[in-house]
Amino acid sequence: MDIHINYWAVLVSAIVFFVIGWAWHSVLFGKAWAKLMGFDKLDKKKQQAMMKTMGRSMAFNFLTNLLTAYCMAWVVQSGAAFYHVSGVVLGLQTGFWIWLGFIATSQLNAVLWEGKPFKLYLINVGHFLVAYLAVGTILAVWQ
Secondary structure, eight states: OOOOOHHEEEEEHHHHHHHHHHHIIIOOOOHHHHHHHHHGGGOHHHHHHHHTTHHHHHHHHHHHHHHHHHHHHHHHHHHHHEEEEEEEHHHHHHHHHHHIIIIIHHHHHHHHHHOOHHHHHHHHHHHHHHHHHHHHHHHHOOO
């Protein structure tokens, strides 16, 4: 198989992934997510300490988004080369199956073993579903 990665598509996908995460955890579900994470119970000192490391955390998060987009580009390109298909359907299918097989299943461990609320699980995996569908579509369309 001859795999060609479009690095601009990977970069744009990582940015879109990051923006979806920001919107998901602030504008759309921010209050519910923060409460389920227990952030509403932190005292001022702990909140300030968290805010001091926010930039570093966001930078590392962007790097993980970049790595995810790069890996997904390989999967999309492999699917395109092997099945001789491309476009939106390939991107959506790739994003969905990666999400279902790796994210939805592994994130459930936080509920089963860490005692995290199921609502928190739904917020978190919902974010990944939307992001993976978007990233897969960008990468499949912009080969």
